[in-house]
Amino acid sequence: MSHFICLLKHELRVLFIAPSTYVTSVIFLLLMGFIYILILADFTLHPHNNLPTEYFFQLYWIPVFFIVPLLTMKSIAEERRIGTLETLMTTPVTVLEIVFSKFFAAYLFYCLLWMLTLTFPLLVTLTIGSSAMTVKLLDPATLLGGYTFIAISGLLFISIGIFSSSLTRSQLVAGMLCFSILFIIILGVPALRTQSIGWLEWMVGALEYFNNFNHLEDFSRGVIDTRHIVFYFSYSTLVLGISVLITESKV
Amino acid sequence: MAVVEDFKYVNWIKRINQLVQILLCISFIIGLNYFAKNLYWRSDLTRDHIYSLSPESLAYIRQIEKPIKIIVTLSPDAIEGEMEQVFxxxxxxxxxxxxxxxxxxxxxxEIEVVDVLKERKRADYLARTYGIDQEDVVLVVCEDRQHRLIYSDIIEMENGQVSAFKGERAFTSALIDVSNTEQQKIYFISGYGEMHLDSVDPLRGLSNVAEKLKWGNISLETLNITIASEIPEDADLLILASPQGPYRPQDVEKLRNYLTDRAGKLIVLIEPAIEHGLSDLFYEWGIISDDMVVLDMGKDFQAASGDLLIRRFAGHPITAILRNNPIPVIAGLSRPVRPNLERPTDDRLIITPLISSSPESWAERSYHDSQDLKYNPEVDLKGQVSLAAISERKVSSSLGIDVKGGRLIVFGNTDIISNHRIGSIGNIMLILNTINWCLDREQLLAIQPRPVEKFHLLLSRQELTQLSLVLLSLPGAVAICGIMIYYIRKN
Known part of the structure; x- marks a missing residue:
């Protein structure tokens, strides 16, 4: 455990002193701020049935596509490319500790970035100062549900990034692979479900179950369902487990 | 050489071992998810638990003994806008x-959502098993009993917009309905040439409305009133559609006894120019149906075919949806049916005109003479003319509580219920709402519809620009941090 903590601290330190991390953060916050303003602008044009926060979380996939590959593509692929993974393995740390430290470092940073977006509704309500708007924009149920979804789904997305990084020595290939898998999981599954699926009729239930937007729907309304939590926890554990096995076999 | 082969062998074993581990993990995860899918917990974090079921619904669900299946054939891709919200x-x-x-x-x-446009095999199965031949239906099934719900059962509309969701009331009603082994029963009276339940004739048949009533888990039967000694005990509602001759007094007496002594419910549809023999019964219930024909010259009240478009509805639960949206009812020749003002006042009777023609219309007494069709203030009735009326009798109990004491609804038109008219959305809503109101369906539940809340931001362009600049401060702060760290590391 002490090895894991030590490795995690190291990974976090590396993340926080790397300029690329700040570039990624600025791009992420600019993009999310732009999306938030667009949503608010749309709400000024015509009334909506849902709260702005719900629409904000429904677009979670846009930053996921670039932020997750950027955070994870380097993790194992770079260590293998420059040969430090083998050196690390000569110390009394296990592959499990290495993979999990890299995973948790990226995951904590991912959550931190998303937590920064919580300041958007806070800044808006502080600037405008309308009590009616405060109630709607800072609705605790939708915020808590939405950020819970981000935190839970982030487990799977980051583990996919680590998995991609464990497969190759090239950062670029790892990043592209991660993007492709995320694209298939987030947009491909619902697209497959909504397109003509005559020959896929037998797996409609499975497609529904793997549809991330179905999981999001409950969370963004402020409804917590243990099925979604089990789904993300279990599949992220599976992907991380496979990553450990792959990393172990390639050292 | 043997050493190399040993290494190869060990590598193979290692790889197989890893593969087995992965397969075991996958099967464990699938098992775990299957278990979690069937044993789960949900929590509604909203302040007023707006997404949770009411205690009334939960109490009913706890009493369910037989498994119930709810099949939704709403097609999620074919709908957009308001209907997407409904879905x-x-x-x-x-x-x-x-x-x-x-x-x-x-x-x-058990819930099943079927996209009937894409899941063809499943759609075929549903069509064969439950007779579902359309999308946008919610079917509640328990054993051989089924109850169908359509959009209008689930939402309340006002001016073409969804104003409230009443899905919970509709679903809980349907659950109670299908889990109850005793069906409500409607008798269609025959004996005087009335429209027939099983007939597919476009003008005189009721097969279409019968099919829709069966979807609502209602049992239907024909009753020849000239043969029956009295109205059967299990009759929850009688429908008398278009008699072609006057009722004999002894048959009227059977209806009177049913309405008065047994607090029965009767819907009568009569057409102009045909003697029905029910005037005395109507008089007792405070309704009069003059021997006239309603003529409407209002531009918006005439269909291209010359049929009457009824657009004026009372603020009654039966017609609320037609009035709020608004949806017209198409009818052919009609006679006036109105409250009888000459009858002595009876506080126990509540008489409500239900639908009426336009202010430009009148009820023509000398309708036999087609050359003289103009309004005569001395004998004709000036528009707007009531075309249907409800009479409800309240009975006071010894405790001073009003108890329902029978309902009579009279329509001055018969073809609104016929096969060729019932396809019109206004007609089917009017007829089904009338029947549901008579049978007290859904009225028993005190579950209130959930109003649709709309959120609209009132921000000026200047305020939006100001907000954009405020939100820019966050990435700006992060960028400054990054630059500082870069320079610290560099130095």
Whole structure:
């Protein structure tokens, strides 16, 4: 455990002193701020049935596509490319500790970035100062549900990034692979479900179950369902487990 | 050489070992998810638990003994805008029903959403098994009993907009309905050439309305009143559609006894120019139907075919949806049916005109003479003319509580219920709402519809620009941090 903590601290330190991390953060916050303003602008044009926060979380996939590959593509692929993974393995740390430290470092940073977006509704309500708007924009149920979804789904997305990084020595290939898998999981599954699926009729239930937007729907309304939590926890554990096995076999 | 082969062998074993580990992990995860899918917990974090079922619904669900299946054939891709919202509402509400239906490790309520446009095999199966031949239907099935719900059962509309969701009331009513082994029964009276339940004739047949009533888990039967000694005990409602001759007094007496002594419910549809023999009964219930024909010259009240377009509705639960949207009812020749003002006042009778023609219309007494069709103030009735009326009798109990004491609804038109008219949305809503109101369906539940809340931001362009600049401060602060760290590391 002490090895894991030590490795995690190291990974976090590396993340926080790397300029690329700040570039990624600025791009992420600019993009999310732009999306938030667009949503608010749309709400000024015509009334909506849902709260702005719900629409904000429904677009979670846009930053996921670039932020997750950027955070994870380097993790194992770079260590293998420059040969430090083998050196690390000569110390009394296990592959499990290495993979999990890299995973948790990226995951904590991912959550931190998303937590920064919580300041958007806070800044808006502080600037405008309308009590009616405060109630709607800072609705605790939708915020808590939405950020819970981000935190839970982030487990799977980051583990996919680590998995991609464990497969190759090239950062670029790892990043592209991660993007492709995320694209298939987030947009491909619902697209497959909504397109003509005559020959896929037998797996409609499975497609529904793997549809991330179905999981999001409950969370963004402020409804917590243990099925979604089990789904993300279990599949992220599976992907991380496979990553450990792959990393172990390639050292 | 043997050493190399040993290494190869060990590598193979290692790889197989890893593969087995992965396969075991996958099967464990699938098993775990299957277990979690069937044994789960939900929590509504909203302040007023707006996404949770009411205690009344939960109490009913706990009493369910036989498993119930709810099949939704709403097509999610074919709908957009308001209807997409309705679909989401239905789906989310049904998740709560499914969760509430997990009692003692058993699944009492099973939900299935079928995209009938794409899942063809499943759609064919549903068509064969339950006779579903359309999308946008919610079917509640328990054993051989089924109850169908359509959009108008789930939402309340006002001026073409969804104003409230009443899905919970509709679903809970349907659950109670199908789980109850005793069906409500409607008798269609015959004996005087009335329209027939099984007839597919476009003008005189009622097969279409009969099919829709069966979807609502209502039992239908024909009753020849000239043969029956009295109205059967199990009659929850009588429908008398278009008699072609006057009722004999002894048959009228049977109806009177049913209405008065047994607090029965009777819907009568009569057409102009045909003597029906029910005037005395109507008089007792405070209704009069003059021997006239309603003529409407209002531009918006005449269909291209010359039929009457009824657009004026009373503020009654039966016609509320038609009035709020507004949806017209198409009718052919009609006679006036109105409250009888000459009758002595009876506080126990509540008489309401239900639908009426336009202010430019009148009821023509000398309709036999087609050359003289103009309004005569001395003998004709000036528009707007009531075309249907409801008479409801309240009976006071010894405790001073008003108890329902019978209902009579008279329509001055018969073809609104016929096969060729019932396809019109206004007509089917009017007829089904009237029948549901008579049978007290849904009225028993005190579950209130959930109003649709709309959120509109009132921000000027200047305020939006100001907000954009405020939100820019966050990435700006992060960028400054990054630059500082870069320079610290560099130095």
């Amino acid at each position: 989401k509402h239905v789906r989310n509400l049904l998740k709560e029903y499914e969760y509430a239906g997990h009692i003692g490790g058993k699944k009492k309520i």
